[in-house]
């Protein structure tokens with residue numbers, strides 16, 4: 001597996017990393033097996049967060065005995081000094097390691113949060129102290145909003161930036177990535193498959209492979225998923241004309257305002273599972289009709305009727321999606337599909 005330099009950290013990491021969110025959903029044995037398979041395939045960069053429930057602990061079990069060969073990244077979403085200190089302690093314990101290679105401030109998406117982190121004796125000061133004590137080797141940050149991410153890079157206080165990058169959510173390629181290069185800030189691409197929206201792995205990773213200095217961290221749940229991705233990465237072929245056409249068609253179909261299924265919009269006071277409602281058409285492509293018109297998807301669509309238009313979800317969505325409008329469109333789509341299915345519409 002090719003290794004690349006992660007910006008000013010000078011760490012050499014495998015071009016393909018491991019995203020630790022989905023291993024929360026499988027059994028512990030399956031999770032450990034997935035991480036171990038990733039290591040066998042040459043992945044040396046592992047990313048997780050202490051708020052990904054069991055993820056750190058499972059990774060800790062899987063990497064036992066191999067820590068020295070790996071670059072471990074984790075995150076804290078705390079905005080207080082005390083919170084950061086206790087999160088770091090917990091991460092070290094859960095991962096079973098003596099130090100974290102890259103400790104990141106999670107989802108910093110506005111100036112106020114940045115100022116809170118950088119306040120004298122605040123969260124950044126705590127992590128810098130941990131760095132001096134050898135508990136943390138490098139400090140990074142993650143964000144979902146482009147303007148905030150640029151500000152983070154320009155601050156020169158972080159050695160890496162993690163931001164979504166895939167051929168649908170590709171705004172980072174225009175300015176953020178060049179800016180990161182200019183400041184020698186390592187670039188970590190989250191959501192290479194757009195949170196599960198992109199199912200053509202070959203096109204998704206060939207798009208990312210064009211950036212020689214970007215490490216991508218697909219969330220992996222099953223062994224076959226990582227094997228498929230590694231195959232594409234190892235072949236390192238450029239996109240064929242047919243793949244290029246398919247990518248352009250997908251860009252047109254999915255558009256720029258699509259839900260990344262990050263669930264930052266939750267909780268909804270009416271318990272509407274917004275991301276599931278948004279993802280219903282993509283599930284419809286892969287599932288038999290009875291799974292669309294009954295069960296969790298149909299129930300999620302039905303719940304939209306309870307929306308009070310309070311707008312809380314839109315305030316929390318890092319992509320500023322017009323959620324209220326979009327969920328109603330999904331209800332219309334579902335109704336049309338149901339009628340088609342019953343043969344009422346040609």
Ligand code: SF4
Pocket residue numbers: 267268269270271272274306307308309310311312313314323324
């Ligand atoms: S606007 Fe509707 S969907 Fe959004 S939080 Fe309020 S009730 Fe939930």
Ligand code: SF4
Pocket residue numbers: 258259260261262263264265266274275278316317318319320321323
């Ligand atoms: S609507 Fe926005 S916040 Fe909610 S899951 Fe989708 S992208 Fe995330």
